[in-house]
Amino acid sequence: MSLIGQIWLKLLVVIVLAFVGGVVVHTDAMRDTLQTQLRMKNGDNASAMALVLSQQKSDPALMDLALTAQFDTGHYRRxxxxxxxxxxxxxxxxxPQPLDAPRWFARxxxxxxxxxxxxxxxxWQALGRIEVESHDNFAHDELWHAVHRAGSAMLVLGLLAALAGAVVVGRxxxxxxxxVEQARSLERGEYVTVDEPxxxxxxxxxxxMNSMVTRLKQVFEGRPRRWKRCAAVPTATR
Known part of the structure; x- marks a missing residue:
């Protein structure tokens, strides 16, 4: 593989690893945040329901009615x-409620x-305990949209990195x-120097390369003059 090809391959590997790593890290952090929010939401809802039930004076019918009204809001799984x-x-x-996110993503x-x-x-009388679990479909949907946004952002950054890499590789x-062209010119007997990058x-x-071309030019262009000087010197006769 050529040098330029190796540079492009390494650049591509770095961009892909950065893309995958960025999306994975962002997804994991977002997932932890959503789990924490859902756990806090369950705790807050349970505390609020416990307060409502405590005000029903241990009346089973009123407590059942209050819990049914809360459940019918549709925010709770259990x-x-x-x-x-x-x-x-x-x-x-x-x-389970329908998801915007694919099922394989939720699994x-x-x-x-x-x-x-x-x-x-x-x-002072303990009546029992209330257990509340909220639906997690909104969390999966939010995580799916967050992954989409992160993937799009990383893709744009990857394209910008590829453009920057193209500029560097071009330089x-x-x-x-x-x-290479200078070496080919030298093969043709042309002494060409190029600008230094x-x-x-x-x-x-x-x-x-420029120094070598300059020296070769001096050597080969100096030979005819030396030959002329040698030809101008009369040969000694016996």
Whole structure:
């Protein structure tokens, strides 16, 4: 593989690794943030429901009505109220809601948050505990959209990096091509010097080539003059 090809290959590998790494890191951080938010939401909702139930004066009908009204808002996957003796007094579960994100994405990056739990009491009397789990479909959808945004941003940055790489590779390629053309000109008997590039390594190469061409020019152009001087000197006769 040519030198330019190796440079392009390494540049492509770096861009791909940066793209994949950036998307993975952003996705993992966003997933942790959403899980934390969902866990806090479950805890806050459980505390709010426990406060509402504590105000129902231990009336089972009023407590059931309050929990049903909360569940019917559609924000919860499961609400369960467990009495102090361990029996389940209220349980409602909702089927999974549709996702904007693909199913394979939700399976590959599950968002798990602990259910919110709060104690329910009537004064000093413990009535039980309330357990609340919110739907996580919004979290998967938000994560999917975040991955899309991160991927688009990284793709734009990758294209900009590729353009910058093309400029850098061009600055390396042009002096090398001029050096090759200089060598071919030398084969044709033409003594051509080229401008020195800005890159230090290539500048040393071009400077050495120019110096060699200059010396060869002096050597080969000086030979006819020496031959003429030798021809002008009369040969000694015996």
């Amino acid at each position: 609400i369960r109220f467990v009495r102090a003796d361990g029996s389940v007094a209220f349980l409602r579960e909702a089927p 590959m990056l599950p968002i798990k948050a602990e259910a919110g739990v709060a104690q329910v009491s009537d004064g 390396i390629r042009r002096p090398l091509e001029r050096a 800005g890159t230090p390594e290539l500048r040393r190469l071009v400077r050495a």
